[in-house]
Amino acid sequence: MIHLYFFLVGTILASFLGLVIDRFPAQSIISPSSHCDNCKQILKARDLIPILSQLLNGFRCRFCKIRLPVWYAAFELVLGLLFLSWSLGYLPLAQLLLLTMGLTLAIYDQLEQEYPLLVWLIFQFLLMTTAGTNPLMLFFLALGLLAFFFNLRIGAGDFLFLASCSAIFSLTEILILIQIASFSGLACFCFKKKKDRLAFVPCLLFGVVVIISYKLLLLG
Numbered sequence: 001m002i003h004l005y006f007f008l009v010g011t012i013l014a015s016f017l018g019l020v021i022d023r024f025p026a027q028s029i030i031s032p033s034s035h036c037d038n039c040k041q042i043l044k045a046r047d048l049i050p051i052l053s054q055l056l057n058g059f060r061c062r063f064c065k066i067r068l069p070v071w072y073a074a075f076e077l078v079l080g081l082l083f084l085s086w087s088l089g090y091l092p093l094a095q096l097l098l099l100t101m102g103l104t105l106a107i108y109d110q111l112e113q114e115y116p117l118l119v120w121l122i123f124q125f126l127l128m129t130t131a132g133t134n135p136l137m138l139f140f141l142a143l144g145l146l147a148f149f150f151n152l153r154i155g156a157g158d159f160l161f162l163a164s165c166s167a168i169f170s171l172t173e174i175l176i177l178i179q180i181a182s183f184s185g186l187a188c189f190c191f192k193k194k195k196d197r198l199a200f201v202p203c204l205l206f207g208v209v210v211i212i213s214y215k216l217l218l219l220g
Contacts, residue, residue, distance in 0.1 A: 003084055011080040018072050090216060101120070101124075161201055178207070
């Protein structure tokens with residue numbers, strides 16, 4: 001029963017983080033109440049049940065019937081499964097925090113083409129409290145600061161996310177992660193119809209997932 005509880009906690013957290021992704025920083029995340037962006041109808045409790053509400057409504061607004069992005073339910077399901085994996089002992093807390101951070105920042109980067117620094121800071125504080133700091137993390141933090149002032153051909157947010165990854169990965173694993181992210185980013189860019197800016201945090205997250213999955217397979 002406790003494992004189901006943590007699955008539900010993960011889905012509820014994902015629902016809240018989805019709200020943050022939608023509103024931050026242009027709107028308050030406290031008010032107004034959750035509503036449909038199209039018809040502005042205030043959502044009832046039955047419309048806010050993670051995953052289930054969207055399934056019952058056919059991934060549409062119950063009032064105006066506009067189609068809702070599938071990523072909301074997918075995010076809730078994935079984060080619920082991650083919390084379930086942590087509850088079952090498959091994921092350490094630091095890895096759970098990093099994956100939760102990565103999913104949130106990757107979706108935000110993909111949708112907004114920006115890096116929400118305040119959101120990252122909150123996650124980074126939790127990660128440092130759990131896993132501590134090390135010289136590799138400080139190195140990427142310094143690069144992130146430099147990227148704010150100088151053109152280093154990579155966004156400051158990418159360096160900051162690598163700093164977070166350094167909390168749980170060794171230097172060798174970070175180098176492998178960067179290679180995986182670079183190859184996946186190149187593949188994504190080749191298939192893009194519009195050759196504009198590529199959101200790189202999702203590529204870094206893909207590298208994180210590959211490395212964590214590989215380590216889990218080795219331990220299994």
